[in-house]
Amino acid sequence: MFFYNLRLARMSLMKQPGLTALMVAAIGIGVGACMTIVTYVYALSSDPIPDKSEELFAVRLDSWNPDEPYWDNKPEEAPEQLTHRDAMALLESTIPTRHAAMRKAVYTVVPDSEDVAPFLNIARMTGRDFFEMFQVPFLYGGSWDESADANAESVVVLGRETNEKLFGDTNSVGETVLLGTERFTVVGVIDAWQPAVLFYDMNNGETNPVEDIFVPFTISDRREIAGAGNTNCWKDEQIDTYWDLLQSECVIVQFWAELETPQQKAEYQAWLDNYTEGQKALGRFERPTNNRLSTVTEWMKVNDVASNEVLVVMWVGFLFLAACLVNTIGLILARFIAKAPVIGLRRALGASKGAIFRQHLLEVALVGVVGGALGLVLSRLGVMGVRRMLSDADRLTGMNLDLLFMTFGIAVLSAILAGLYPTWRVCQMAPAGYLKTQ
Amino acid sequence: MELRPILSAMWRNRTGSVLVAMQIALTLAIVVNCMFMTKERVDFVNRPSGMDIENIVVADSVGFGSDYEHDRTIDEDLRLLRELPGVIAVSPTRSIPMSGSGSANGFAGSRDDDAPRHTANYYFVNEDILDALGVKLESGRAFRDTEVRRADDPDLDRLSPQVIITRALADKLFDGEPAVGRLMYDGLGESSEVVGVIEHMFGAWVSWSDFDQVAMFPRRTGGTQTRYLIRAEPGRRDALVPLVETTLSEANRTRLVRNVRTMEEVVSNSYEGDRAIATTLSVAVVLLLSVTGLGIVGLASFTVRQRTKQIGTRRAIGARKRDIIRYFLLENWLMTTIGIVIGTALTIGINYGLASAFEVEQLDYVFLVIGMFLLWLLGFLAVVAPARRAAKVSPAIATRTV
Structure with a gap:
């Protein structure tokens, strides 16, 4: 029929x-x-990142100007970034399964071979947990170990493209590369990885490419780094040097935490609130306590991706x-x-x-x-x-x-x-x- | 005259008429809203920049390695760039206007603690900046070369003693009073004297509401990076791009030269999204008008075929070809007009919906009028061919099939 x-x-x-x-x-x-x-x-x-988007949280503390909210159109939200010193403090918490502070930087890659011209690359300074937290696939090697984070060691994870430029697509783990004036040891090379929306840092374009160089975040705490992300400040402070910036109220760092259960999340939220309470005693965080944990999809909404x-x-x-x-x-x-x-x-x-x-x-x-x-x-x-x-x-x-x-x-x-x-x-x-x- | 038979025919074929009217109504609503939003985008993209965008080339320079010397590099670069053929003026700069990246700070027009602070997008430039951008100085003067602080100046990070600002910023800071000679204060209480006022220019962010609040300080950028604004004589820009690239790269191997491109490219990049939306909406208008037009042709042809007998009968009892054509034109005009009336309400409704959900501006009714005429014209054109075919029906047909 x-x-x-x-x-x-x-x-x-x-x-x-x-x-x-x-x-x-x-x-x-x-x-x-x-x-x-x-x-x-x-x-x-x-x-x-559908497998984990409900367990990954963008962490934000409202350290902004007591006189006005950070966002004109969303006064209930906290700034999208943290100050450097708050980020360093948050890294002390042992509650999240994984966590990472992160910031963008510019590095001049100076190849050892005379045939390859030096080139600029956007790097991400982040923690060892970054890769496992965001399910980044590795081609060779892996993330650096905890001591590299703790001691700000000169180790680097390369993206596939940079690895190809420098080492011709071979396993470069153990080789070294000159970034600016400092020599870094390669510990891993990541495979092609590009989320459609760069959810972990949407400050300079939601659809930017993933960085091609990763180094420990703690390096930014010990050495002067050419940052490349957004710097937003509200307080009238004299900021002449890099070190002034790190100690200032300017927000410059993105922070992510992996919290697998609601209890873990509640515990972490309490820990954050307790931290900002303590800072209030020091005359900081003059706005009402507003520490926020947003899942990946919530965070994309706050950022008006569409x-x-x-x-x-x-x-x-x-x-x-x-x-x-x-x-x-x-x-x-x-x-x-x-x-x-x-x-x-x-x-x-x-x-x-x-x-x-x-x-x-x-x-x-x-x-x-x-x-x-x-x-x-x-x-x-x-x-x-x-x-x-x-x-x-x-x-x-x-x-x-x-x-x-x-x-x-x-x-x-x-x-x-x-x-x-x-x-x-x-x-x-x-x-x-x-x-x-x- | 013949309105009554037309109305009764339309009533008998209600569904068909309603569908045509609905089609016209929806088309009107979409076309008018799309045309309006396209015009908004086009106006946005075409706002006067105040600068000689067509004749400017920009370049980035990033020093690396331990041999790099910042001030010497800039001195040498400026000398080489000025010697290139067709170059009018060159200024180093911290960032490029209309590029989407730059820095801003709050400034006040008086030392008072409660004086309102206004945000300005600021640049670090040299004495040639007015010529390098092609902006118009409204009052005051340009910077002198002795005023430009070098990167090794111990006072580099103090606020420069002189500043040139745009009229938009001057009006905010000094309530419309003459700005030249007045002092502009930053949040730490340091001040700069306004030496010149620029009539108008764009800052870094084209979508920012205060896009034209700009301040220029006579100094170099510290660190190892700088950019250059290079203005060429008309017609010589394109030849300059590769020349700038090779000249700078070969002059100094302790730095990278990047992003040598025309200012036009920079601006076009910043408006990319707006232009894409304008194009998409105009394509939608054209497509929809075609679909609707063809739909009306199809339906009208069908109606004509259905009524062959009726037409033949009318012709047999004395109706002229003209009358048949007029009949179909009038019938179609009636349906189109009903559609336009409904469509007007729908247009306003959709604009209202988009306005409340997505901050679209309120509709400019000129577009409604244009849309109405467009659809009347479309309805007319679409029905002409079927109506002429109807007029060709032979009166004999009536006798044959009854």
Whole structure:
């Protein structure tokens, strides 16, 4: 029966190729436009580390100006970064399963070989837990050990690209590399790793590439480092040197903690509150106590990763699809009404309403499938267009199975939705009226 | 005249008419909102920068290694860059205007503790900065070369004694009074004398509400990094880019030269997102108008085919071709107009929804008027061909099939 219906549907669609093409085009263009923007928003809002996003917390303390909140539009939030000395203090806590303070820095990589020109690289100064906490895959070696963190040893984990430039994609563990004026020993090389959204530090662009050099955070506590992230200050303090900055109220450090259970989280929250209480006694933290732990997805919301502008375009995309659907309903209705005499004849010969209904629904579903295929092609073209316009979109707009199913699902669902009313109408027709006109 | 038969025909085919009207309404609502938001973005991107963006080249220099000497490098770089063909002026700078990265600090117009502080995006530049940016000095003077502090100056990190500010900042600091000769204070109570006021220029962040509050201090950047703003004579910029790169790289091997690019590229990068949104919305407008137009053509052709007999009968009893065409045009015009009326309400509703959810501005009604005319025109154009086909129906057809 299904295949019989399928054949009928195909025949009927081929009979009026113009109208059929119009319907397919309307659904295809609607779905294509809508899915182009959905692909982009999907990449921006999907969970970058789904296995652990509920156990990883961005840690923030409200050390900001007593006279005004840090965020104009979110006065209830704390600053997105910590002061250097608070970060150092938080590292003393033994409650989190893992934790890491982190900050961006710029290093000049000076290759030993004369053939490779020196180059600049953005580095992340962080703790040994960073890699395991964020499930960073290693190609060679691994993270540095605890003593390297404790003693600010000159050890480095390289990204794949830098390793390739310096050592030609070989296992470089144990080799040394000159960063600026200091020689570092390679302890590990990470494999390709790029969360769509750089959730652990969104201060300089949510979709930035992962850094290609990692060194212990404690180095920034002992040696003068060219920082590369945001420095936000509120207090009138004389800051002349690097060391003044570390002791100031300027917020410069990101901090993450892994807390596996609600009890652990509660315990850590209490520990933080206790810490800031203690600092209040020293005349710091004059704002009401507001120490915050946000999961990865909460943290992405606070940072408005999918901006208002992008969301507006997404809504326009949905409306666009709706307009295309109304268009399709009209065309389907017209087609079905044209077929009324045939339907009348079939009904008179004994076809049940149900059979007619099923047959026509299959016909519109077929239009949906073809429209979906067109939509898929168009949305890929659209995504290519987006990539041309936005330099960071390359990392964001890959195709995956979810999106593939979503495209076809939306197309077929839209077609069936559009066909529901015309199909119902066609089933309501009294056969007699149409037989007369034959 | 023929309104009554048209209305009765439309009533008999209610669903079809409602669908066309809905299609027109939705199209109007989307097209008007998209055109409006596109215009907003385009206006945003086209705000006058105050600078001679088209003729500026920028470059970064980062020293490394133990042999690097900051002041000597800058002295040498400035000499070499000024000698390049077509160069008008060169200034070192800490950051590039409109690049999205820079520094800001709060300043007040008086020493009073309660004097309001205003945030200014600040730059460290030399005596040639006005020419290097091509900005217009409104009052006062440029910096003198003797005023520019070198990086080895022991007082480098104290506030410079002189400052040039933009009119926007001057008005905030001094309530619209003449600014030249006045003192501007930082949070630690140090002060700079305003020696010049720039008519207008953009700071580092194009989306910042106080984007035009800028202060320039005559000094070099400490540390090992600096950037250069190099302004060329018209038409000579593109040849300058590779020349700057090789000249600086070859002059000194103890530093890296990076990001030699035109200021136009810098600005275009900063507006990338805005331009992408404007393009996407305009593409949506064109696509939707095409889909709707073709949809109307399809439906009208279908109606004509359905009514072949009726048309033939009308022609047989004396209706002229003109009358048939007019009939279809009028019918379509009626449906379009009903759609436009509903669409107007929908347009305002959608704008209101977007405004309350995503801070979109309130609709400029000019776009509604443009949209209405566009759709009337579209409705008309879409129905012309089917109506002409209808007029060609032979009167004889009526006699054949009855």
